[in-house]
Amino acid sequence: MQHLVGGISSGGRTVPDLEGRPFLVDRAQGAYVWDDQGRRYVDTALGFGATFLGHNEPVVTEAIREALDRGSMPAYAHALEEEAAASLAAHTQDLTKVVFVNSGSEAVHLACRVARAVTGRRKIVKMAAGYDGWFDDMAFGNAGSAEAKMAATERPAQGDTLLLRFNDSQDVERLFEDCDDIAAVVLEPMMANAGCILAAPGYLHHVALVARSKGALVIMDEVLMGFRLHAGLASHLLGIQPDLATVGKAIGNGVAVAALVGTQEVMAAFENRGVTRAGTYNGNPVACAAVKAAMHALDRVDYAALQQSGNDLRQHTVDAFAREGVQVCTSGYGTVFTIWRGPNPPSNYREAARMSDADFTARLHVALRRNGVMSMFSTYGRHYLSARHDDDVLQRWAGATASAAREMAAGPAQ
Numbered sequence: 001m002q003h004l005v006g007g008i009s010s011g012g013r014t015v016p017d018l019e020g021r022p023f024l025v026d027r028a029q030g031a032y033v034w035d036d037q038g039r040r041y042v043d044t045a046l047g048f049g050a051t052f053l054g055h056n057e058p059v060v061t062e063a064i065r066e067a068l069d070r071g072s073m074p075a076y077a078h079a080l081e082e083e084a085a086a087s088l089a090a091h092t093q094d095l096t097k098v099v100f101v102n103s104g105s106e107a108v109h110l111a112c113r114v115a116r117a118v119t120g121r122r123k124i125v126k127m128a129a130g131y132d133g134w135f136d137d138m139a140f141g142n143a144g145s146a147e148a149k150m151a152a153t154e155r156p157a158q159g160d161t162l163l164l165r166f167n168d169s170q171d172v173e174r175l176f177e178d179c180d181d182i183a184a185v186v187l188e189p190m191m192a193n194a195g196c197i198l199a200a201p202g203y204l205h206h207v208a209l210v211a212r213s214k215g216a217l218v219i220m221d222e223v224l225m226g227f228r229l230h231a232g233l234a235s236h237l238l239g240i241q242p243d244l245a246t247v248g249k250a251i252g253n254g255v256a257v258a259a260l261v262g263t264q265e266v267m268a269a270f271e272n273r274g275v276t277r278a279g280t281y282n283g284n285p286v287a288c289a290a291v292k293a294a295m296h297a298l299d300r301v302d303y304a305a306l307q308q309s310g311n312d313l314r315q316h317t318v319d320a321f322a323r324e325g326v327q328v329c330t331s332g333y334g335t336v337f338t339i340w341r342g343p344n345p346p347s348n349y350r351e352a353a354r355m356s357d358a359d360f361t362a363r364l365h366v367a368l369r370r371n372g373v374m375s376m377f378s379t380y381g382r383h384y385l386s387a388r389h390d391d392d393v394l395q396r397w398a399g400a401t402a403s404a405a406r407e408m409a410a411g412p413a414q
């Protein structure tokens with residue numbers, strides 16, 4: 001690649017070259033991707049979780065086509081924008097007010113701006129090793145760098161961002177005792193980007209309770225988990241009532257769109273506190289058409305069956321490696337999970353950092369790929385299922401896992 005920096009525009013897309021040539025995807029459909037050599041793979045990266053309905057989902061693609069035919073960028077209000085907002089808000093309980101943006105990072109950025117305007121405070125708290133987008137403040141303390149920062153005696157901070165230890169109930173109390181300028185705590189339903197670490201029972205409630213009692217807002221970052229466990233916010237399924245939530249990925253099934261949703265009271269800040277929202281492409285017709293169609297399709301997904309399929313696959317993975325004398329376990333949910341070496345998954349980032357095994361992850365990626373399954377190439381990477389991962393697809397994936405386990409046990413796969 002002579003012009004494109006590093007051959008990719010987003011670091012997360014890196015996969016190793018095999019056979020001395022870069023992997024280039026040619027097309028994607030349903031549960032599959034094809035490379036530029038015409039080889040088909042079961043896809044488990046699914047646009048980093050965005051194409052939850054499956055690639056090129058006909059209902060969404062048709063809606064996008066229609067919107068394109070009517071002009072993609074009018075610069076005036078259009079009916080689809082309110083229609084998309086209404087269909088999204090129909091799934092988010094009391095978070096009925098919506099602003100569309102183009103990416104999850106923007107949605108988190110906007111959420112923090114609203115929280116600051118509402119509370120008159122500056123500081124934003126995020127989880128150490130949590131991923132809330134790639135903008136400067138929120139990229140601080142992402143997985144890979146968080147552990148060293150949290151080992152320091154001073155609470156790690158960059159600008160107005162403070163880090164919190166996930167699944168440590170006392171840490172949030174210490175934090176609020178030490179600082180009275182906190183506008184919001186940004187929470188994720190699970191620490192997906194640090195390897196699908198689940199919240200301990202009651203932990204998210206506790207953080208939300210402490211934050212509220214100290215006058216801070218609760219922002220749920222649902223860019224990844226929103227619409228993945230059911231047709232709505234994971235927070236609501238877990239019994240958390242955030243003031244603001246960010247959604248992205250699944251809401252457009254792979255089209256560049258995300259949204260900030262919030263309660264009427266909090267989102268009034270756009271009007272009565274002059275909070276800025278702008279963006280050439282925000283709420284463009286193509287994005288809105290995708291959201292409206294995706295909401296309709298998501299209502300028809302059999303989430304319980306899909307979660308069960310994913311859980312069966314996770315068990316199959318554990319069993320396949322066990323047959324080869326290799327102990328692995330998984331963390332997460334049925335439709336999004338991480339595979340770890342060892343008997344039990346991590347319950348916090350300290351354990352995740354200790355358990356992470358870049359060599360194992362790399363060898364697994366290569367072995368699966370040679371057996372017709374594409375996966376993320378990242379130490380804390382995740383495997384996703386889409387609604388198009390039917391029994392046939394899952395059997396192929398399970399078969400590839402069994403072969404990969406055999407090959408890895410037999411010797412280096414690279």
Ligand code: PLP
Nearest residue numbers: 103104105131132133221223224
């Ligand atoms: N928040 C979470 C939880 C995410 O997983 C991501 C992306 O993976 C983001 C925010 C950032 O979203 P985007 O990549 O659309 O900017």
